[in-house]
Amino acid sequence: MASLGALHVMAIYKRHIYMSELKERRRVVIPVRAGNVMAEFISFSGDNTEKEHIAIHFTGKQKTNEIPLVRIHSECLTGDVFGSGRCDCGEQLDEAIDKIDIEAGYILYLRQEGRGIGLYAKLDAYDLQDQGYDTYQANEMLHLPEDDRDFAIAAEMLKAVGVTQVRLLTNNPDKALQLTQNDIDVVEIVPTGVHVNDHNRQYLETKALRKNHTLDTEKLKKQS
Numbered sequence: 129m130a131s132l133g134a135l136h137v138m139a140i141y142k143r144h145i146y147m148s149e150l151k152e153r154r155r156v157v158i159p160v161r162a163g164n165v166m167a168e169f170i171s172f173s174g175d176n177t178e179k180e181h182i183a184i185h186f187t188g189k190q191k192t193n194e195i196p197l198v199r200i201h202s203e204c205l206t207g208d209v210f211g212s213g214r215c216d217c218g219e220q221l222d223e224a225i226d227k228i229d230i231e232a233g234y235i236l237y238l239r240q241e242g243r244g245i246g247l248y249a250k251l252d253a254y255d256l257q258d259q260g261y262d263t264y265q266a267n268e269m270l271h272l273p274e275d276d277r278d279f280a281i282a283a284e285m286l287k288a289v290g291v292t293q294v295r296l297l298t299n300n301p302d303k304a305l306q307l308t309q310n311d312i313d314v315v316e317i318v319p320t321g322v323h324v325n326d327h328n329r330q331y332l333e334t335k336a337l338r339k340n341h342t343l344d345t346e347k348l349k350k351q352s
């Protein structure tokens with residue numbers, strides 16, 4: 129089958145890109161959440177994209193499982209830093225910190241803003257959304273890929289810190305698939321909550337419908 133063949137070639141290509149051997153560069157403890165959470169920030173050397181991705185390690189206040197809980201989070205300046213109501217990134221990140229601080233594991237913070245299109249292009253897309261187009265239509269109109277995120281680097285970051293088995297905190301089946309394709313054993317998928325408000329409802333519904341995210345669409349309708 130041609131498409132499977134192409135997928136296989138892509139997987140090999142991606143693997144080849146990161147053959148550059150990602151290695152830990154430094155570990156630094158940063159107290160976050162007003163000092164209530166000790167987070168160990170890990171930098172890497174050997175990433176030829178030079179995007180400065182970061183792994184954040186939590187030792188776990190009530191660790192019961194030897195297999196770390198892992199969240200792959202793509203940078204969202206507006207959501208993560210300013211609590212934007214146009215998406216749920218800030219809430220997703222907070223939820224990940226809460227859960228992983230208890231259970232032990234890693235947040236892989238990938239510097240691929242706006243699904244990989246960058247901050248300025250994301251703002252251009254928001255402007256189109258204000259004119260009535262959805263996230264994916266807006267990206268199409270800007271001639272940008274609807275999702276340019278690459279999760280293969282996350283697998284290399286995990287290997288660099290010595291992790292080959294994970295419990296993955298996600299509603300996005302593509303993340304689990306890409307980790308698996310890059311030799312990480314996803315032993316369990318732990319779903320994240322739904323963080324809906326009046327501004328991001330359409331964004332979340334679009335994500336569920338168009339990208340097979342395992343969001344509870346009934347819950348989206350009920351919460352207001």
Ligand SMILES: [Zn+2]
Binds near residue numbers: 204206208215216218
């Ligand atoms: Zn966001």
